[in-house]
Amino acid sequence: MIEIRNLTKVYGGTTAVDGLTVTVRPGRVTGFLGPNGAGKSTTMRAVVGLDRPTSGEVQVAGRRYADHPAPLREVGALLDANAAHPGRSALAHLRALAVTNGIGRARVDEVVDMVGLRQVADRRVGGFSLGMAQRLGIAAALLGDPAVILLDEPVNGLDPDGIRWIRGLLRGLAAEGRTVFVSSHLMSEMALTADHLVILGRGRLIADVSMEEMTASA
Ligand code: ADP
Ligand code: ADP
Numbered sequence: 001m002i003e004i005r006n007l008t009k010v011y012g013g014t015t016a017v018d019g020l021t022v023t024v025r026p027g028r029v030t031g032f033l034g035p036n037g038a039g040k041s042t043t044m045r046a047v048v049g050l051d052r053p054t055s056g057e058v059q060v061a062g063r064r065y066a067d068h069p070a071p072l073r074e075v076g077a078l079l080d081a082n083a084a085h086p087g088r089s090a091l092a093h094l095r096a097l098a099v100t101n102g103i104g105r106a107r108v109d110e111v112v113d114m115v116g117l118r119q120v121a122d123r124r125v126g127g128f129s130l131g132m133a134q135r136l137g138i139a140a141a142l143l144g145d146p147a148v149i150l151l152d153e154p155v156n157g158l159d160p161d162g163i164r165w166i167r168g169l170l171r172g173l174a175a176e177g178r179t180v181f182v183s184s185h186l187m188s189e190m191a192l193t194a195d196h197l198v199i200l201g202r203g204r205l206i207a208d209v210s211m212e213e214m215t216a217s218a
Contacts, residue, residue, distance in 0.1 A: 001026055001179055002047055002148060007056035009042050009203075016042040018203035019056070024181045026147070029174045031194030031211075032183040039203040040183040041079065044150050047181075048077045060148055072101040072144030078137040078151040086126030090117055090136050093125060094143060103144055111139040116165075130157025138169070148179040155189055167193050191215070 002024035009017040017039040024030045032040050045051035047058050049065025057064060060075055070077075084093040094108045112121050115135040120128070125136065134157055141149055151170075155163045170193055174180045184190050190197060190211075197214055199207040207214075 001061060002150075002181060003059045004043065004047065005057050005059075007043065007046060007058060008054045009039070009046060009051065010054045015203055017046070017053075020200070020203065020205055021056075022198050022205060022208055024179055024198070025196070026179040027174060027177050028195035029170050029180045029182060029193055030196045030198060031190035032181060032198050032200065033185070033187060033190050034183075034200035034206075035185055038185075038200045040200055041152050042203075043200070044077065044079055044152050044181070044183065045081055047150060048075050048079065050079070050081050072097060072103065072140075072146060074144070074146055075148045075150070076141030076144055076146040077149070078134070078141045078154055080152065082137065082140060083133070084125040084136055084140070086124065088125055089122050090125055090128075090139075091121040093136065094139060097140055097143055101144055107143060107145070111142050114142065115139040131159060131162050134158060135162075138166075146178070149173055149181070151180075151182045153183055153185070155184065155186075163189075 004020055004022050007017050007020040020043060034040050046053050047060060049069045052066055060070060098105065098108050112118055115138050117135055117139065120132060134154060138154065141151065154166050170180050170182060194211055196210050197207065
């Protein structure tokens with residue numbers, strides 16, 4: 001579970017997130033919908049402890065990560081801020097993350113296969129397509145087998161097969177009882193993936209509704 005309470009983040013003169021309060025529950029896919037610049041990435045960075053809120057607080061499974069990144073065993077996140085170093089191989093990136101987070105090597109191999117990167121695992125990440133980089137980010141997010149998973153615009157750069165694959169993956173993770181929080185600027189994408197929708201506009205909560213309510217009112 002993710003509990004966001006009155007979260008505000010100001011960058012210079014820009015209020016990126018403005019008093020956001022929302023709870024993201026386990027066992028379902030919660031879509032985080034809003035146009036570019038709405039504050040989705042900023043919110044997600046605050047949740048995983050990569051960014052300190054200006055005010056308000058975030059708890060993930062009852063813990064706060066305001067001053068340090070959440071451990072991969074607790075929270076996995078696909079975020080631009082977590083991108084792999086371009087000079088490293090995919091395998092080296094995942095192995096380094098595994099070592100710093102006390103995760104065994106066997107799990108690295110498992111996630112490489114899970115995301116379909118086995119063939120390119122020894123290649124430099126700098127040469128990866130956006131879709132391959134997304135798959136690597138997802139592998140990193142899943143590495144610690146976390147109960148809470150955040151993915152920022154995961155379908156970006158993926159082909160239709162990749163998009164279908166992600167949908168199935170997210171559905172499966174939610175069915176296992178995990179908290180799955182996934183952002184997109186596309187309602188059409190959310191309609192196919194999410195059970196629940198949190199809608200953000202200019203840093204503020206616009207709606208917090210089940211997909212059923214959403215489609216019934218449309
Ligand atoms: P979204 O993920 O919904 O596209 P963001 O959280 O990336 O939105 O951005 C929200 C607002 O905060 C935008 O106006 C963006 O320009 C601004 N912003 C985000 N990160 C920074 C930063 N590191 N420094 C300054 N402004 C930022
Ligand atoms: P290193 O340079 O030691 O390999 P990174 O700079 O890759 O470490 O990661 C720094 C921190 O960010 C780590 O504490 C790690 O837990 C966190 N981190 C990196 N990638 C992810 C990810 N995909 N999901 C969540 N946290 C991550």
